[in-house]
Structures are given as structure tokens and as C-alpha cells.
Amino acid sequence: MNPALLRKEVQRRRTFAIIAHPDAGKTTLTEKLLLYGGAIQLAGMVKAKKDRKTATSDWMAMEKERGISISSAALQFEYKDHVLNLLDTPGHEDFSEDTYRTLMAADTGVMVLDAGKGVEAQTIKLFKVCRDRGIPILTFINKMDRPTKDMFVLLDEIEKVLGINAIPLVWPLGTGPDFKGVYSLAEKTLYLFDKTPSGSKKPSFKISGAMDKTLDENYDADIVQRFREDIELIEEGLTGFKKQEFLNGQCSPVFFGSAVNNFGIELFLNEFLDLAPAPDHLPLLDGNLLDPVESPFSAFVFKVQANMNRMHRDRIAFIRVTSGVFERGIQAIHNRLDKPVKLASSFAFFGQDRNTVDIAYPGDIIGVINPGTFQIGDILSEGKAPDLRPLPVFAPEIFATLSCKDTQSLKGFKKGLEQLAEEGILHLFQSKTIGSGSPIVGAMGRMQFEVFQRRLTDEYKVETNLNPLPYQVSRWVTDSDIAKLPSNVNLATDKNGISALLFETEWDMNYFSKNHPDIRLKEHPSQV
Incomplete structure (x- = not known):
């Protein structure tokens, strides 16, 4: 253009x-x-x-x-x-974590x-x-x-x-x-x-x-x-x-x-x-500003949503265009996967209603069909990905195990867990040391659990049992530190396979750090 x-x-x-x-x-x-x-x-x-x-x-x-x-x-x-x-x-x-990420697109x-x-x-x-x-x-x-x-x-x-x-x-x-x-x-x-x-x-x-x-x-x-x-x-x-x-x-x-x-x-x-x-002043990590006109097409994913419309039953990745021109069918480099992706199905949304978008400019928010390719924080670009500021990630503060009431609904249960966890509102863990193997969900507040269960029922026809766990703090650890962990820790892995420790209180976490200074606890998985 x-x-x-x-x-x-x-x-x-x-x-x-x-x-x-x-x-x-x-x-x-x-x-x-x-x-x-x-x-x-x-x-x-x-x-x-x-x-x-x-x-x-x-x-x-x-x-x-x-x-x-x-x-x-x-x-x-x-x-x-x-x-x-x-x-x-x-x-x-x-739901403030969703709000924080959305503010990154404003x-x-x-x-x-x-x-x-x-x-x-x-x-x-x-x-x-x-x-x-x-x-x-x-x-x-x-x-x-x-x-x-x-x-x-x-x-x-x-x-x-x-x-x-x-x-x-x-x-x-x-x-x-x-x-x-x-x-x-x-x-x-x-x-x-x-x-x-x-x-x-x-x-x-x-x-x-x-x-x-x-x-x-x-x-x-x-x-x-x-x-x-x-x-x-x-x-x-x-x-x-x-x-x-x-x-x-x-x-x-x-x-x-x-x-x-x-x-x-x-x-x-x-x-x-x-x-x-x-939208001509987006800050980069080095303190400079991204020029939306002189730079080639770039955008970042700030939100992922499943089942926005029951007629479509698809997953949508919301992207904020940061530079250049988006044209439907454009091929861009996916920075996390380091491979080209074709953005063929693109929409503008008005509540539940959607209209196909053929072209979009810096500042515009569009949705693209997500076949499981996109995660929150991904950057898409025609050339070298700009060094955009990372989206915030927050460690959950309450935890519970989640189980399916009817074993015949296990397929829908697993699909619902996977797709809703992509949205980043809940953190999904699999325990290595706790309980019977049921998945663990972590959240910032109890209403997130209510919404999660309700959406599993409404959107996936799955009834679930939620059992609160006593943990209030989570911290991620590197693979190199796993061998140093004592046997009595509460070890889990998140949905990306990164190891995390769960603590009942802040005091417990600090006590652990004091006794194991060689193990580095990270506040969110991107630091691992």
C-alpha cells in the first residue's frame, strides 16, 4: 500500500x-x-x-x-x-489477568x-x-x-x-x-x-x-x-x-x-x-517505537477464545495489528513455532456477530481461526518479528482438582480442558506427586472455577466435580533443578510440560527457598 x-x-x-x-x-x-x-x-x-x-x-x-x-x-x-x-x-x-493482557493491545x-x-x-x-x-x-x-x-x-x-x-x-x-x-x-x-x-x-x-x-x-x-x-x-x-x-x-x-x-x-x-x-507509538523492548507504516506486517495474539458462537464451534485467536497491512490470506512467520502460517480466515467481531475481514491496519483488532496453532503472546510478522513487550503472566493463587462425573464424557472433558486452558484464564497442571492423577486447575479467583465448570457443561456437555486444594502459591523450576528437589515437594507440570512447585502458603515457599538456595523459583513459566 x-x-x-x-x-x-x-x-x-x-x-x-x-x-x-x-x-x-x-x-x-x-x-x-x-x-x-x-x-x-x-x-x-x-x-x-x-x-x-x-x-x-x-x-x-x-x-x-x-x-x-x-x-x-x-x-x-x-x-x-x-x-x-x-x-x-x-x-x-x-478475571483481571484477562484484562491485563487486553490492556497490552490498547x-x-x-x-x-x-x-x-x-x-x-x-x-x-x-x-x-x-x-x-x-x-x-x-x-x-x-x-x-x-x-x-x-x-x-x-x-x-x-x-x-x-x-x-x-x-x-x-x-x-x-x-x-x-x-x-x-x-x-x-x-x-x-x-x-x-x-x-x-x-x-x-x-x-x-x-x-x-x-x-x-x-x-x-x-x-x-x-x-x-x-x-x-x-x-x-x-x-x-x-x-x-x-x-x-x-x-x-x-x-x-x-x-x-x-x-x-x-x-x-x-x-x-x-x-x-x-x-x-496507533503510531507502540513501544519496543529497547525503548524505541515501532513505526507502523515503514515496518512490514506484524501483529501479536493477546487473547484466545473457544466457542464464541455455537453455530461455528471454533476457536478464535484475537490479534492486534501493530504494523503494515493485514490482507486476508497473508502468509506470516509464527515467531514461537518459527514457521510460516497462512491467515486465511479472518473476522471482525461485534459481540457474537462476525464479519469477514479482507484488510486491516495498525490498531485494528481481528480474529483468526485457531486450529491449536496460536497461543497468547505469539507474534506474527512478514519479516523479522519486532521486539514487542511480553504479555503479563500471573501465578495462580487458588487450586483444585477437576474430575469428570461420567466416564462416558471423558473425550469431551479432555477436549474442553485443552481448549479452555488455551484462553489463559485458568492454569492447567498435571500432578506428579498429588492425588489420583486428576488434572489440577489454578486460578486467581473462585469465580473463574465457576465459569470454567459452567462452560464445560454448556459448551462440551460435561458435568464435573471440583475439589479445592490447600495451595496458594505456585512457582516454576528449570529441568536442571528437578534432580535437586527433596522428596516431599508438591511437583506438577503445566500444560506446556514445564515443571512447577505448589506451596500452601507464602511462608512455606520462603522456607523452601531458605533451605534450598540453589533451586531457582520462577514467578511465571516464561522465565524458565
């Missing part, structure tokens, strides 16, 4: 992830961004399925029943001549805070991942139509807890039931809103500024006076916003709104296009 045309396509793209503590309104904001982008007609519904009330990105049965996101999804839509790749991440902390983070709760535990963890990855973060303070903290207290909390300057680009008129609109500090224009029924969008209307007499005529005098005093204080006292400081991760621009009522969404989306970087 002509470099000038490719550069234009790169500059049109914005690839971002939404992060939040559970119940902060992440899924609702996701839906409303899709609504304003014209990707859906009614929040919570896909165009072709108007009776579907669940969020577009939450496609698994458990997600629909519980109203939570437990699996990342990629959604692409266009807005004002831009192509937006939205990565909707799990909100539940038990160029920008949108942090959603509940106006009544402020910065919460999961927000802190996810913010740290974004900061470590160098992802600039915008903040959307949601649920302004409900009881809230003081706005200045919220800004101060962001700065003190997260260690980043919080600079408002808009300011609310009223809070709770008195929340009427937001004031753009740059435009010096007030956007007023009416509640919108049934999730349909309704345009805001503008008035000339904070001193417009319309405010005095239509709103409570105390609310208007407090609003004007706040604006004066902000304009005189708060540090001005500088885009480069945002891109460098030194500050976060702050917006206010109510996603459920469409308050502040359109203004946020318009500002997002100007603020969020195009």
Missing part, C-alpha cells in the same frame, strides 16, 4: 480499553459509545436482535444471567471519519469512576497496569445523577490515590437529581440535558456560558451560584491541561456524566477523538 494512504488509515484509528471497578458503569458506558457511534440503535441490543436486553459485548450465558463482564470483547465502529476499536474488559477482579485507557464511590480497589490495580504499559488515561466520572462525593474531593482522591494530576475539561451543573448538564471549560459553553427513555440518545442543547440568564430563570439559585463559584475557582486555580502531559501519563483529563441517561457522552466522545493517540 502507498505509505501516505497507510499513514492516513493509521491516523484515523483509536484503539482503547475501558477499565473500572465492578458496578461503576463500564458496560453501560460501552453501550452508549456504541449508540452514539451508530453501531447499535438501542442500548443493550444488537441491530438484528431487538429483543436482546443484555449488553452487546457480554455474550456468554453467565454474563447475561449475572449482568457482569467476565470475558474481554473487541468491538469496532466508526465515528466522525475515525475507526474506533473498543476493547471491553472484564470488570470482575477474578493505546488509550478510559477509567470509569462511580461519582459516589470514587477510586476503588480494582480501579487502582488496573490503573497501575496502564501506567506500567505507558497507556495515557482519560477519566469519566459516572453516575452523576445519583448521590455523589464533592467534585473537588473526587479530583483530590484521584491525585492522592493514583498519583496522577486530575484536570477537569468539563464541569457539572448540579449533582444527583439536580444534575442538569456539563460545562466545557475550553469552549466556555454549557451543555444541558434531558433524560432519555429506553436508552435512545437525545441531543443536548447549548447555552452561551456560565453567566447565561437562562440558568437563573430555570434552575435553583443555590445550584447556579455554586456552579458559577466552582467555575471561577477552576479557571483561576487549577493547572491548565496540556495534551503532551496527558500522552506522557502525567495527567488525566476528567469528564463528568451519567451513562445511563446519555448525559455527557457525546461531548466525551468528541473530545476523545482529539485526545487519544493514533
